[in-house]
Amino acid sequence: MTTNPMLTIDGLQYSNWSREIFEQMREGGVNAVHATLVYHENTRETLSRFGDWHRRFEQHADLIMPVYEPADIERARDSNRVGVFFGAQNCSPIEDDIDMVAVMRRLGLLIMQLTYNNQSLLATGCYEANDPGITRFGRQVIEEMNRVGMIIDMSHSSERSTLEAIELSRRPVIISHANPASFHPAKRNKSDEVLKALADSGGLLGFSVYPFHLKDGPDCTLESFCNMVADTAELMGVDHIGIGTDLCQGQPQSVLDWMRNGRWSKEMDFGEGNKSNAGWPAPLEWFRDNRDFPNLISGLRQKGFAVTDIEKIMGRNWLHQLTQGTPAES
């Protein structure tokens, strides 16, 4: 069914999940995916998103299975299914309640961003004008996330908050989906200083193929993308990079509006777009959907990466992050 025998883990998607997409994942050789569970949903609403996934696991038990611990990824692979592990793009699932960290972890939330673009109760987002760093509550939550084995993701956070989170956390921090700002300057892309600190912490950067994060946008070539990967491997080390496509396959405009606006604004916020470019960006030619993961492997081969390094980038580094970052509960 797949022409991609390499362990492949996508470090972020928020697709409009369907049987068709799960089949495409298998076709593209995706063994596991970090699925965004929520953007702005509160604690109660987050439970309903878990409910949606329980239904999917029941209805598509032949194609997908939940990943509650890293070993489930191997189980998924052995049974020719896609393992799904969960992350929140914001800290809204825990509201103002430190106890909800352990509750969400028990439910299967393995990863949580401390903020999504805006200031949160924990940290500052990358769209804010000022970044006062990690808050008092944020320090408590970082310690609790470390304790229960929930990985800290700073993809949508700002510079100072990210550096402080890396400093405060006893465990490696990740940026599941972003690119180096040196490749393409965007609010969502990361400085060399952040990327080096991330690597020093033992963490990981997942490269995004979301056109707003790429040089030349939807026209970015596979060669250009792979040059960026090579430059970043140079900067961070090949053990600290992976893939986090940020693929939002089949999502309607209403979902993009929810991601950008949640309940926080009465005016329309256009995020990385603008009023005359408010919609989803056109997809890359060489990465239209989950069937195109083999193109990434080809591109990295073309660029001259060794097979063992490509294996790390395509999935092994992600598996290592999960293994060290989400130990089984004691």
Added chain:
Amino acid sequence: MTTNPMLTIDGLQYSNWSREIFEQMREGGVNAVHATLVYHENTRETLSRFGDWHRRFEQHADLIMPVYEPADIERARDSNRVGVFFGAQNCSPIEDDIDMVAVMRRLGLLIMQLTYNNQSLLATGCYEANDPGITRFGRQVIEEMNRVGMIIDMSHSSERSTLEAIELSRRPVIISHANPASFHPAKRNKSDEVLKALADSGGLLGFSVYPFHLKDGPDCTLESFCNMVADTAELMGVDHIGIGTDLCQGQPQSVLDWMRNGRWSKEMDFGEGNKSNAGWPAPLEWFRDNRDFPNLISGLRQKGFAVTDIEKIMGRNWLHQLTQGTPAES
């Protein structure tokens, strides 16, 4: 530390949990306890009750541990700790949402009552004047509880609803804490018809030592209690009975008021008591707290039960119920 080497499982408590009580449990030889998590709490509030327990597990890791699957009871026993498994005395944790059954099961809710004294969205409570039986939503929830492995408990339900739940459920149903009405007529005690149907379903009755459920109330003797056990063993078979003390050690009056009134009444409801007897009943002389489990064993020996039957009553039958009723999630 304990003089009770027999596997001992208490099928219901709602004590005012503290280090002292956990130590008394070890002293009394209690290996596992079905702890009531909530009475009237909604979904969000139920998460905070789980949060309270996560803190207790962290603070008293030398004394207690969570039971997420039946094998955890043996792990608790091997490490000289008390295993705690969770049940809800009402269906309030799932609100009106079928998806919350699987969510609560994943969090560790192994047992749920379909109703607590009053009519619920699922079934009728034992204090209602009319009992129309299991509702439309109730039928869906019973099927879902069967699917995910959450045990149906009808302790506070009325006659017809209980018989219908037993009929509808593919898995055994339990009554975790009550006594036969033939021993003491009380709204909370159960008819022989219900008890026989329960046994036929493969289920279990946990005997209560709550004085309102006993002949002669706080003056009920151990001998009288053990006669009741013997009579019920005759009726149901010795494989279908256990202990469910309903011990509410150290709880203040406000908790009794919450149990009885929740948010449903502006007038004070006195439950099994009355205006001139509104408080907690005086405890039995031979069962003051968790240290008195060995008295139950002595009483049953005195009554002439074989040791293997006492083992079943004190814990083995409960372990069997959990093993058959809460299979690991697929």
